[in-house]
Amino acid sequence: MHDPIGTPACFPSRDHRMQPDEPTSVGRSGQSVFKSVYRTKLAGECRLITVTWCRNLLLHGLSVSVQGPDGDEHYRCKIELKPWYFWRKQGSKHFIVDGTTVKVVWDLKAAKFNSETEPRSDYYVAIICQDEVVLLLGDQKKNAYRKSGCRPSLIDPILISRREHIFGKRKFTTRVKFSDKGAFHDISVECNSDGINPVLEIRVDRVLAVQVKHLQWKFRGNESINVGKNGLQVFWDVHDWLFGSGPRHGLFIFNPVPSSPPSNEEPGSASGDYDNAVLGSSRFCLFLYAWKVE
Template sequence: MQDQIIIPACFSSGEKLMDDSAGVTRSGQSVFMSTYRTKIADQCRLITITWCKNLLLHGLSVSVEGPEGESQYTCKVELKPWYFWRKQGSKRFVVEGKLVDIYWDLKAAKFNGETEPGSDYYVAVVCDEEVVLLIGDLKKDAYRKTRCRPALIDPILVSRKEHIFGKKKFFTRMKFHEKSRLHEISIECKCRSNNISVNGNAPNGIDPEMEIKIDGHLVIHVKHLQWKFRGNESINVNKVKLEVYWDVHDWLFSPGLRHALFIFKPTYLSSTPSLVSATSSSPLFVSSLESTPLSSQTGSSFSLEGLNGSRSSDFCLFLYAWKVD
């Protein structure tokens, strides 16, 4: 057993962190959550890896889903800015009678100014002498440290949730499936001057619009954003159909620091040309947004399957873009 790790109060775990928008706003912290589904303690459960960073804190949290679906079992690690902090260690807890060990090695982790490391690290979850979840590139070091074999069932990445801050541009990266390369996604909110008066369609003669680019290519261009602040489009990128949903209502109509929500949902296509194209918005989803804003549909259980005939993947990216004036 390791010594108790002291975590600042602002670093909470699991969905509580994601739902507490006030806490994220106050601390201005970037949050990256990756949720995996795998077999642990004889049941299929969700494991959530959370990286959190603000001016005062850099932390890691690993939580395992409890019997009622809540994140009941949690391991927290504070990445301290000074030299003598525990860059390598382990922690143990019990999940319904089964021992679960969390191992981490961040001694040489390269963050490059980001919230989560890009290389030279590992975080491993072990149960029944199997590594049920392993993230990072130091896989050999992880198996050597844990002295455990890989699990027979590979974990599935279910969702990824990110809180990011910016003024006009927002950037993130995502894989459309486990073996694909990382794709660069950029979102930009623009305001164009026009001749419409204050009593016209755009206030103060400003006509907001939004551009979404993937790998530098413009894939979605929304004009007259004040009327199209919620919607969705389907695009094809490298034989993958990508459903993109947005809700930027609070950017336009709510005072103070507010976030927009973007959802990226890949689906597999059997045969599609390897180029980018766009299709029209889905009336089914647009009508549902009128009664239920995207900003209230933040859980990984939010199902996007059934909106099209293609076979859906398990992965979904939720991007919370906080606009700083």
């Protein structure tokens, strides 16, 4: 039996995109939020699917939302992972998008979170439409296809953005892929705000990539770095860390630089599928909101 569709208490009941006041609401609640946005084809249209994991002292939750036809309306499904409800760690729900049934199937019984908001391994979350798995998360892909009885989609989803709200006192860390087929990279942000000369250090795979001295005058800026053979633009804004009060965050943006210019081929050309060309037109961007806890 399917549960009614709704939005859990730890998710803002607004548009799937980050609203200007969302960081403030997250900071006041003290909850970690990881939000990933994918572009794929669902119910006959290219749409955005947003997957949000949140965690606070009382609740661990997962939310899935699908962009509506006008770009503003959204269809949502929520899953609450309460430790005393073991049966909730595996199951399915469905909702209707433009008259088409969309099903969310998950198995988190053995998921390893390692005290994090998003699981690291031993799980799957599948979004299914018209007997196709249009989006599949986790490392248990064979189990997802076998248990759902559905085939893979002919179109690969594209991860276009990721927004993370994390909390710490001085050092903030995360792991991210800058491309679907790339490797994970460890990112750390550390700020020594003691004394009169605070210093900001950003490391990628433990290698110092950005160092900003005299931060009180350079609290906003950007720098281009290399990660392996690829370029990466790094933006920072730590004004509120230095001059704010109450719940405050620093914002860091990591934007990969494409190694070659995008193709200008027209739809229907010999290059192949038009849908894949449309889906692949967005570049990935990581937004890291680092909340300081006193």
